[in-house]
Amino acid sequence: MYMAELKRSLGFITIVGLTLTAMVGTGMFFGTAIGARYSGNAVLIAWAILVLLSIYVAACFGELTALFPRAGGVYEFSKHAYGNFFSFIIGWITWMMANIGVTVLIVAALEYLLPVSYAMHSKILIAIAIILILNFITYIGVDTSAAALTLFALVSVILFLAIIIPGTLQLNLANFKPFFSHPYLFVFLSLFFMVEGLMGWEEASFLAEETKNPEKTIPKALIVSTLLAGLLGLGTAIVTLGIIPWKTLINMETPITYLTGILFAPPGPNIIGIGIVITLIGSAAGMVISTPRLLLAMARDKLFIAQLAAIHEKTRTPYKAIIFQTIVSIIIIIIGFAQYETLLSMFVPLALIMYSAILFSVTILRFKLKHVKRVFKVPFGRIGPVIIALVYVSIIVAWLKLQPGALSLFTVIMSLVFFGIPIYLLLIFFYNPDAIVGFSNYFAHLSLWMENLLLPKHVRKRIISLFKNMDSRIVLEYGAGVGTLTLHLAEAVGPKGKVYATDLSKRNVNLLSKRLLKKGMSHVTVIHDEHQVNRVHPSVGNVDMIFSIGMMSYMQDVKKILKEMHRLLPEGGRIMFVEYVNFFRFLPDAEWISDIKKLKQIFREAGFSVKIEKKHGLLWNYLFVYGIKSEEDVPVI
Template structure:
């Protein structure tokens, strides 16, 4: 059977997808009622101001998308604008925000369909949420054609549900059809008083806070940017579809808020868990109630449907740029989707979802309120970095072609950022304890990206590896007992067997943690060669060894350590290595060189870290024991593999002996899972 070709997406489909992405869970389920709770009928002003900002932000996104119409979306924009590190941090925030967005939508669906609490709620809600997370990610795995149809369908439903709420609120349809009279359920009295507070300062503060809390209206633009490679004429189609969507969404939200508040009294509208249902019951009877409840539920799920597609594409582009593990770029032969990225993302979204549901189990605040506030804070960072790129490029490359050019490109983004920061500060001032707790959590999540960036770079860039190891040499010395505990050293020595009087190579000595122990155990008559890629680490090791009087130890710094064994190392009896082979750029070549140094039956023990935080893998060839055994076997070794769980990572022990001589064979790359040598 021949796979169906992947079709390019047109402007209508992009419009419907944008509708589902932007007009998602929060806009109806949470934002409208929450804005009425804080500002009353005057929340209309907040929605009008936000609509203006949304148009400007949308135009800045449209300009950037027209300049960089690639499948990398705003990650690619950040890479071209700010460089590699900044693009990783932006991608990290996008990924966190996207996962939170989908987890929030699933939590909203749980709360909307099962609006009760207790043990039964938590159990059923968790099972319900996991089912939909897996189902939506499975649809993303099936391919873009199916995903496009699904998300566009959600867009049509979203538009239909909005109109089913607005029109019957303004015109009494049952009365019109039954008696031909024109009547309305709309009451102007529900808008009186218009302002909840008589204080000008109080109204400004609450208005600013409300604008911040409903600013999700301009989120969702970033998801659409990842569809450029699959869109017809993306530099024009995406900006045009985005601006059309923003215009229609703004009108719909304003109409929905005004119509809903005209039907429901303020107190009921602000506190109702299912306002759609109440409005439908009043305007269209029991049928209307059921139709709108079901429709709202589908809108909420539609808000979650796009992220599995765009999130997997983000991970794939990061993997292509060597900013994510290599497995993230692997494409399924049949569906043509980055299936391993989708699998990883599914697990991550479930983790985010469970983290939010944990709030119920522990009796904290509404998990949606907590998650939504965290989502706003993190997305604020992505927004600032993205729209400021417009200003950067206006100064950096003024003549550059811009199929869509936004107004006030040099000053507009900065003005929006300043106003948005003021609204954020108003939220901090009015809800300090809750807001500052969210900020702390958000900063922790954001700064976790820095060690992750260092971790990724050390796997792919040998020059970065050297520079980083030099920079962190003294820190490594002070935390050596944590990174390489004595029990791990004892295990290595046990696996090497009797090394007394033998000649030994320590390939990657670090700061000398293992070197000191081995230097004692090979006496009397032994000799130890300790090599490392970092000059500072080698110096620390040499100083420690000299202080101990171990003149039988030779410390060698090798700038090319990641691709070879130093030529000054003679034949040895035993080889040990800790956290070095994982850095090697040409694993097969180095293993052949290690084979050359050993006699038949010469022992080898390699220890590497894997599964950082029980989730993040090391280099791809460490992923499965069979791959490791195959790799070493082709280099002439017979090894076994065992794994021991540490506090923050897993220790992988690879130990055995040389069983045959081999001739080096040049390979283009180390074996990936499933490759043969």
């Protein structure tokens, strides 16, 4: 199953449809009214600036996608520009953006469609149903997703043209006077609340691995769709202000409803209203379809849950990432349904931070990869992206300076960003062998201090109780740590027996050696093996029993290690592995450990008959794998 690849079938029209639906956010419908609160009719200048900025940003995304046409999009760009840590943070920000964005769009659609008196729990249930439908479409295949995106894009274009064309015939030019009624700086504050109306280039980049000839297709599609979306948004803004004076407009919750009531006789406004709801849900669909590809790319690099890299053999979609994303989206819908404005104010800074980082990466990569041929190049690629990034930063600064309460909300936003740091460290510790050595060295003394929590006495007693007649035996402890179990094994085999205690951490080995010296246990041979994740140390001789605590997840070449252990043991020699599983109740187990049947088969193929049990712990559970070396599969008692 894991050898399956994403299906490369998307073309120019589909990518235009995806980007267009992604861009038609709430800002297209409500941004003009919100922006006019701060700059009056000059909100049109904000729209014009936004369109020009967006076209250039689209070209920047085009260059990067043509350079790295892989599923990760912004994560992939950042990895090459900044390295693993910052690429994870940018991926983390983008993932939070997508989750918040989907909630904002679906809430906006339902608030527009349903009356205020409609029960909140019913709205939430409808929102969850929409999430399930969109994710099901995503799950069953990219071709179905492409058809849905094309339909949503078509509805969006028809909707805006239906407003703009008749609206231009009813413009009242007196509405535009005076044009400047607020300080010029407030145009940037208007931009903050409108910028969400032209965002979404990253979603096309996520689908690069499923696009035919992505190096040429995606850059062209991004620019065309951005230009089209920008003209539709600007046209709608001009019509809206030309018919509804801005002082009236700013007091309206659903200005498009009022506008269509002027432009059309019944049932025209109702039809337009349904079109708006479909368009907003279509924008959410773009995020739902593309975001699992971000998780797929991060999971491939072990910078997210590794199991999410799985691709379904039949549908050829990242099905586990889709299922995971569905669950997260439903949780955020339930928690954040009544917090629309707060969520929108959180979405925009996150988006601007992400886009600024991506724009800077264009310039960085122009220097780092200056000799790499580019199929598509954005003009002024060494300075232009930096200027646009600084404009985005200035929009955030204007919001912080001019909007009451913005600083406290920004503090919450940054807390969410920084929350990604401990998650990154946990993932690195969990999946990266080199990091394991560093962490083990750094936290050696802490491990000693917390050994009764990490491996409680009742667990140690359970391990020893499964092995009878240990006196005078030769034992290997593969992954001895600071010696929490080693001391018990040394006592069990007695001075006539022998214990090999190997560990990959130098500090662990030093602490263990000191403990053994203090207790006078000279029959324990301590071995530092920095390559332990790939082997049994060659100096270990034949043994009667093998114990290993907490090492299974880190074993990089499982079959090789088990074969080496098999060679060291006599027929009937016993093994005992204990592994921490369900770590902190949210980190998944290593893939080969999570499937009990597969795990048992791996041991059987290595020549062991084993029994597998799970014991519950406080912060994690313990997986016991114990048995004997045997030519045939025999029951283990």
